[in-house]
Amino acid sequence: xxxxxxxxCTVSLIMGTSITISSNHWILAWTGLEINTLAIIPLISKxxxxxxxxxxxxxxxxxxxxxxxxxxxxMTNAWSTGxxxxxxxxxxxxxxxxxxxxxxxxxxxxxxxxxxxxxxxSSLITALLLSTLMKLxxxxxxxxxxxxxxxxxxxxxxxSSTLIGGWMGLNQTQTRKIxxxxxxxxxxxxxxxxxxxxxxxxxxFILYTIMTSTVFLSLAQIKVLKLSTLLISWTKTPMLxxxxxxxxxxxxxxxxxxxxxxxxxxxxxxxxxxMTPMATIITMLSLLSLFFYLRLAYHSTITLxxxxxxxxxxxxxxxxxxxxxxxxxALSTTxxxxxxxxxxxx
Amino acid sequence: MLKIILPTIMLLPTALLSPAKSMWTNTTMYSxxxxxxxxHWLTPSYYPTKTLTLWTGMDQISTPLLVLSCWFxxxxxxxxxxxxxxxxxxxxxxxISTLIIIQPFIILAFSATELMLFYISFEATLIPTLILIxxxxxxxxxxxxxxxxxxYTLISSLPxxxxxxYLHTNTGTLHLPxxxxxxxxxxxxxxxxLSSLALLMAFMVKAPxxxxxxxxxxxxxxxxxxxxxxxxxxxxxLGGYGIMRVTLLMExxxxxxxxxxxxxxxWGALMTSSICLRQTDLKSLIAYSSVSHMGLxxxxxxIQTQWSFSGAMILMISHGLTSxxxxxxxxxxxxxxxxxxxxLTRGLQPLLPLMSVWWLLANxxxxxxxxxxxxMAELTIMVALFNWSSPTIILTGTATLLTASYTLYMLxxxxxxxxxxxxxxxxxxxxxxxxxxxxxxxxxxxxILKPELISGTPL
Numbered sequence: 001x002x003x004x005x006x007x008x009c010t011v012s013l014i015m016g017t018s019i020t021i022s023s024n025h026w027i028l029a030w031t032g033l034e035i036n037t038l039a040i041i042p043l044i045s046k047x048x049x050x051x052x053x054x055x056x057x058x059x060x061x062x063x064x065x066x067x068x069x070x071x072x073x074x075m076t077n078a079w080s081t082g083x084x085x086x087x088x089x090x091x092x093x094x095x096x097x098x099x100x101x102x103x104x105x106x107x108x109x110x111x112x113x114x115x116x117x118x119x120x121x122s123s124l125i126t127a128l129l130l131s132t133l134m135k136l137x138x139x140x141x142x143x144x145x146x147x148x149x150x151x152x153x154x155x156x157x158x159x160s161s162t163l164i165g166g167w168m169g170l171n172q173t174q175t176r177k178i179x180x181x182x183x184x185x186x187x188x189x190x191x192x193x194x195x196x197x198x199x200x201x202x203x204x205f206i207l208y209t210i211m212t213s214t215v216f217l218s219l220a221q222i223k224v225l226k227l228s229t230l231l232i233s234w235t236k237t238p239m240l241x242x243x244x245x246x247x248x249x250x251x252x253x254x255x256x257x258x259x260x261x262x263x264x265x266x267x268x269x270x271x272x273x274x275m276t277p278m279a280t281i282i283t284m285l286s287l288l289s290l291f292f293y294l295r296l297a298y299h300s301t302i303t304l305x306x307x308x309x310x311x312x313x314x315x316x317x318x319x320x321x322x323x324x325x326x327x328x329x330a331l332s333t334t335x336x337x338x339x340x341x342x343x344x345x346x
Numbered sequence: 347m348l349k350i351i352l353p354t355i356m357l358l359p360t361a362l363l364s365p366a367k368s369m370w371t372n373t374t375m376y377s378x379x380x381x382x383x384x385x386h387w388l389t390p391s392y393y394p395t396k397t398l399t400l401w402t403g404m405d406q407i408s409t410p411l412l413v414l415s416c417w418f419x420x421x422x423x424x425x426x427x428x429x430x431x432x433x434x435x436x437x438x439x440x441x442i443s444t445l446i447i448i449q450p451f452i453i454l455a456f457s458a459t460e461l462m463l464f465y466i467s468f469e470a471t472l473i474p475t476l477i478l479i480x481x482x483x484x485x486x487x488x489x490x491x492x493x494x495x496x497x498y499t500l501i502s503s504l505p506x507x508x509x510x511x512y513l514h515t516n517t518g519t520l521h522l523p524x525x526x527x528x529x530x531x532x533x534x535x536x537x538x539x540l541s542s543l544a545l546l547m548a549f550m551v552k553a554p555x556x557x558x559x560x561x562x563x564x565x566x567x568x569x570x571x572x573x574x575x576x577x578x579x580x581x582x583x584l585g586g587y588g589i590m591r592v593t594l595l596m597e598x599x600x601x602x603x604x605x606x607x608x609x610x611x612x613w614g615a616l617m618t619s620s621i622c623l624r625q626t627d628l629k630s631l632i633a634y635s636s637v638s639h640m641g642l643x644x645x646x647x648x649i650q651t652q653w654s655f656s657g658a659m660i661l662m663i664s665h666g667l668t669s670x671x672x673x674x675x676x677x678x679x680x681x682x683x684x685x686x687x688x689x690l691t692r693g694l695q696p697l698l699p700l701m702s703v704w705w706l707l708a709n710x711x712x713x714x715x716x717x718x719x720x721x722m723a724e725l726t727i728m729v730a731l732f733n734w735s736s737p738t739i740i741l742t743g744t745a746t747l748l749t750a751s752y753t754l755y756m757l758x759x760x761x762x763x764x765x766x767x768x769x770x771x772x773x774x775x776x777x778x779x780x781x782x783x784x785x786x787x788x789x790x791x792x793x794i795l796k797p798e799l800i801s802g803t804p805l
Contacts, residue, residue, distance in 0.1 A: 249473055254500075256451070256470040264462075268511045276512050276537075283504045287497065294496060298489055302480045336466070 055121025556614020
């Protein structure tokens with residue numbers, strides 16, 4: 001990709017995101033979302049592979065529909081209340097439409113079909129952008145309007161996202177698709193808590209971003225796109241594979257790794273809100289995704305493929321680890337003891 | 347507390363940075379030193395809880411288990427030397443550090459006075475155990491054993507997490523001494539029934555209760571020797587310990603909740619003993635014998651009397667030592683014959699005569715012969731159960747009979763009889779193995795002289 005074009009895309013991506021997350025006016029928020037969508041499109045399609053083009057089209061169609069819906073819902077709201085303030089979304093129909101639009105943008109469950117397809121069509125780094133940075137503006141809109149949205153609907157979306165995200169990830173063999181379903185089920189946790197404690201949603205999002213970036217960056221470093229490649233990748237950087245396993249278990253939310261913290265805090269908040277049955281359900285549903293994380297973990301370091309004695313091992317390149325991956329790995333496995341500090345910072 | 351935990355954590359750099367030649371020596375000696383320092387925890391104290399801090403404290407229930415867990419680290423390291431000798435050096439280091447990482451979590455779990463800290467450290471033992479089993483096991487079935495271990499434990503312990511947090515919402519604290527003082531009377535409703543069930547279930551799976559035990563034989567069979575020792579000696583005891591801790595929290599409800607658990611535990615003791623009689627796999631036999639003994643522990647800790655608690659405590663400690671010893675013995679045979687099948691490894695007495703002394707001692711303690719602490723424990727538990735309801739003597743009595751028979755069967759089939767023709771040359775048993783067995787036997791024999799150290803009654 002031409003460096004100038006890449007620069008423009010990256011800058012507008014950052015600009016679009018910051019416009020949306022800092023805006024107070026619906027039109028400005030919508031503008032930011034559109035800039036964001038247009039900026040990521042060249043990044044998805046940069047390989048010019050037909051699969052990438054397909055992913056780009058799928059992404060463009062869903063995102064533009066969702067943006068149009070957002071614009072429509074804010075206009076309906078402005079029509080009836082006479083103002084464009086994001087936090088003042090009062091009209092019930094526009095609340096409903098906004099929830100739907102955000103669900104499309106995020107890939108929450110009834111509207112999730114585009115997400116794994118798009119991730120599968122793009123490179124690992126673009127997939128990382130799609131599942132972290134591109135989720136930030138819609139989540140922010142949801143946070144700003146969370147007071148007026150329908151709690152039951154959000155809970156339903158959350159439960160079904162965790163269920164379907166875990167369920168559909170079970171029979172995947174492509175790492176990007178697995179991580180897409182993991183993203184869907186994590187979004188379920190974020191949406192679950194959004195009407196009770198929006199700060200926890202932010203915390204969950206940040207921690208999810210850290211953990212999933214670690215996985216994506218590590219997989220990009222060892223160039224792994226599917227499970228069978230992951231199986232033979234241990235010769236490249238054995239230590240990285242071991243830490244990938246820990247990060248995956250952290251994503252699954254096993255104590256004493258970082259991923260347990262958001263689960264713990266969310267369950268605590270839910271029980272405080274007398275939502276204990278919901279807390280139990282969503283916790284048990286997260287076990288579904290544990291299964292595919294465990295399979296990824298098994299493939300990354302636990303098992304060796306059977307091979308004959310004259311089998312050619314992958315060449316060990318002795319590449320030095322890059323520092324961001326190392327820092328992110330440390331963060332995504334060892335933050336749990338710091339949770340009192342993090343809670344007070346919220 | 348910290349004077350044990352910090353050195354244990356510092357074992358990790360010792361294992362990773364020691365020169366290759368002295369790595370085994372350094373880690374073994376250092377952990378043995380920690381174990382001997384930890385013995386001072388056993389000194390009697392006037393207070394109900396020794397060294398009580400905000401997060402940790404030791405009372406009569408946790409002290410013996412803490413000392414046991416410190417004692418087992420050097421033994422696990424020693425036992426693993428044999429099967430690791432052909433591994434490259436880096437992997438040996440990784441293996442030892444996996445063993446070491448579990449240790450602080452187990453110590454924290456046994457000494458935590460805060461339920462949430464207890465839960466986290468209880469669960470934190472899971473990942474290293476999973477790595478031990480799935481990375482270091484031998485057969486391909488180890489992967490499914492790992493999945494069984496992880497999912498059985500998590501399916502039962504995630505409701506535990508929810509109900510711990512529910513308890514926190516209701517009572518405002520999770521500090522065990524305070525909870526004990528305030529007696530949170532959960533009103534008799536479906537909610538409290540379910541939350542008590544969730545509180546118990548995680549430990550029932552970990553202990554394991556008959557019916558929820560299927561992960562254990564798989565894990566034992568697939569695990570390397572250190573994993574088996576860890577599971578038998580310490581992790582199952584986490585379950586028993588947890589039951590003893592949480593039954594105190596839910597007194598009004600457990601009156602009718604304990605019937606199914608008691609029934610299953612006693613019936614399970616009987617059933618698993620009979621399963622042992624027809625096992626072909628030595629490790630699986632020992633694993634089922636663990637399930638049977640832990641059934642007695644569960645039954646004793648469910649009826650919550652002073653006698654039954656001290657019986658359960660003594661049984662946990664002595665069973666920890668005995669079953670770990672049996673696993674070590676099974677492993678010495680396995681390293682020589684590369685088979686765990688009883689028919690293929692019978693009649694080893696002429697080849698390894700000194701080993702058969704250890705086999706005899708281990709089996710005699712396992713079948714609870716006088717004057718071992720196992721007998722003390724079983725008698726106390728049986729008396730407590732008989733006092734609670736007399737028909738239980740039928741189940742406990744039969745289970746004891748069956749225990750004796752399968753233990754004899756194990757002893758006779760491994761030691762006596764004709765040697766199979768394919769075992770012609772075996773390496774001699776070496777000093778390391780004898781030392782390992784001795785370090786198991788010494789606490790077993792010396793505890794006979796002073797069982798009040800482990801009986802859980804105030805000194």
